[in-house]
Amino acid sequence: MSTNKTIEAVIPPPAPHMVGDGFRVHSFFPGGRLIDKKRMSPFFLLDYGSKVDFSPSEEPRGVGVHPHAGFETVTIAYQGKIAHHDSAGNSGIISEGDVQWMTAGSGLLHKEYHENEFSRKGGLFQMVQLWVNLPARHKKTKPKYQELSNAGMGRHYLGDKESYIEVIAGEFQGTKGPASTFTPMHVYNARLKKDRIANLSFSANYNTALLIIEGKALINEKEVATDHFVLFKNDGEEISIKAVEDAVILVLSGEPIDEPIAAYGPFLMNNWKEVEQAMQDVNTGKFGTLV
Numbered sequence: 001m002s003t004n005k006t007i008e009a010v011i012p013p014p015a016p017h018m019v020g021d022g023f024r025v026h027s028f029f030p031g032g033r034l035i036d037k038k039r040m041s042p043f044f045l046l047d048y049g050s051k052v053d054f055s056p057s058e059e060p061r062g063v064g065v066h067p068h069a070g071f072e073t074v075t076i077a078y079q080g081k082i083a084h085h086d087s088a089g090n091s092g093i094i095s096e097g098d099v100q101w102m103t104a105g106s107g108l109l110h111k112e113y114h115e116n117e118f119s120r121k122g123g124l125f126q127m128v129q130l131w132v133n134l135p136a137r138h139k140k141t142k143p144k145y146q147e148l149s150n151a152g153m154g155r156h157y158l159g160d161k162e163s164y165i166e167v168i169a170g171e172f173q174g175t176k177g178p179a180s181t182f183t184p185m186h187v188y189n190a191r192l193k194k195d196r197i198a199n200l201s202f203s204a205n206y207n208t209a210l211l212i213i214e215g216k217a218l219i220n221e222k223e224v225a226t227d228h229f230v231l232f233k234n235d236g237e238e239i240s241i242k243a244v245e246d247a248v249i250l251v252l253s254g255e256p257i258d259e260p261i262a263a264y265g266p267f268l269m270n271n272w273k274e275v276e277q278a279m280q281d282v283n284t285g286k287f288g289t290l291v
């Protein structure tokens, strides 16, 4: 018999900080209640850029060239447009509902900016960046870039054409998401009109959480407000979501990667020797070049 997952904590958005000059984010984990770096494994980090109105700027705001290795950065755009360029030769622009799934793997350089035209006009900006860990056997995989347009997401409708589970990765009741992943995980946006209900089910051992992007919802009967993060215990399987008002909810659930973590800045490895090697590889140009 399956049972509801117990809510371990409802976490309000931590005070925001700037990443570069373009991303004002609340860092939900690692840290705080989720100080254990493996608490949400395979998800290592969640930075949430809650809705903010950027003034017009001729010079696009963002983060300049920096390295990553040993994991994947997943950027989800909710408002505004984000441009990406990397030293593996990939680039792209994502806008509302699109996702960029970048595998840093053996290492690359990239830069992340507000897209030019969006920057010139200014406007509402809202996004999520997730860091997804790679298991030791895939740490050194070749860098890869998946641009996942909103039109290509899996959609499982719930009672009307405006209420659905949008599947980015993994699957929901047989509807699959377009992202290819290295370990089992589910990443959805639940887009629900007021009063619509979604019933989700994940293995008890999968680390599971959700983030209210828009609106508010009853999560296993408990009302949770916009911008709040819900962490579940690893006890039951079921989650019911009922939209109290029109809502968008990011849902994360994944099989933990049970390996040691050595995390330093933009590197996420299994041990410190590998971190040192990655820093050396940046300095000797092995991550390529990017201007």
Ligand code: MN
Residues within 6 Å of the ligand: 066, 068, 073, 110, 112
């Ligand atoms: Mn980055």
